[in-house]
Amino acid sequence: MIPDPARLTLYGSFTSSSSYKPMLYLALARLPFSFRTVNLKHGVQKQPEYLAINRYGQVPALRHNGLTIVQSNVILDYLARTTGHFAGATAQDHWRAREWLSWEADNITNVAKVRHYSRFRQVDAAVMEYFRPLALAAVSFVDQALQGRQWLVGEAPSIADIGCWGRMVFMAEGGLDIAAWPNVQAWSHRLAALPGFALPYDLIPSKDREFDPCA
Structure with missing residues (x-):
């Protein structure tokens, strides 16, 4: 069957927090898409067929309407602009959400590194001693930002929440106990209560699949 170029097609991996971020967006937005x-x-x-889609040899990648978009936070921005979901209610919210995505890429990514070095790749103890404090500081910053707030931006969930939580979701696999950050824990429960929410291993398949949540 010839793929429909207008259909959203997401390439990713079920172990990847980067893949989870756009996957969670699509699930919460109730948008049909194809997963590869x-x-x-x-x-x-790293194989030529996939490098032709994503020259960086990473996941995720999104194809839609003749475009190929890579890098998870760029994909979130594209989806918000294209579909109108979780974009931010005001112009200030719009840009603040994207500020969070930029900050996430520099800081919460350390949570992913701690998880990766704990589960997938053994490294010298000095490497973990470097990255773990950075991960702890990032989660603590989010916890402080959520003090007295329901969401990171405005009065509703946005791509800021999806992008930041999507990277933090595997924190337990890196030995970080979410209970140490009560505001983050409460925020995760609010996210989990949203229609369409699912955790990575429940949401992301290990094989190609078609998702039609509204069917």
Whole structure:
């Protein structure tokens, strides 16, 4: 069957927090899409067929209406602009949400590194001693930002919440106990209560799949 170019097609991996972020967006927005799995364990991301889609050899990648968009936070921005969901209610909210995505890429990514070095790749203890305090500081910053607030931006969930939580979701696999940050824990419960929410291993398939949540 010839793929429909107008249909959203997401390439990703079920172990990847970067893949989870746009996957969660699509699930919460109740948008139909096609998922194409990229087996990172077997190095599919470095094979010529996939490098033709994403020259960085990483997941995720999104194809839609003749465009190919890569990098998870850029994909979130594209989806928000294209579909209108979770974009931010005001002009200030719009840009503040994107500020959070930029900050996430520099800071919460350390949570992902701690998880990666704990589960997938053994490194010298000095490496973990460097990244763990950065991860703790990032989660603590989010916890402080959520003091007295329901969401990171405005009065409703946005791509800021999806992008930041999507990277933090695997924190337990890096030995970070969410209970140490009560505001983050309460925020995660609010996200989990949203229609369409699911955790990565429940949401992201290990094989290609079509998602039609409104069917």
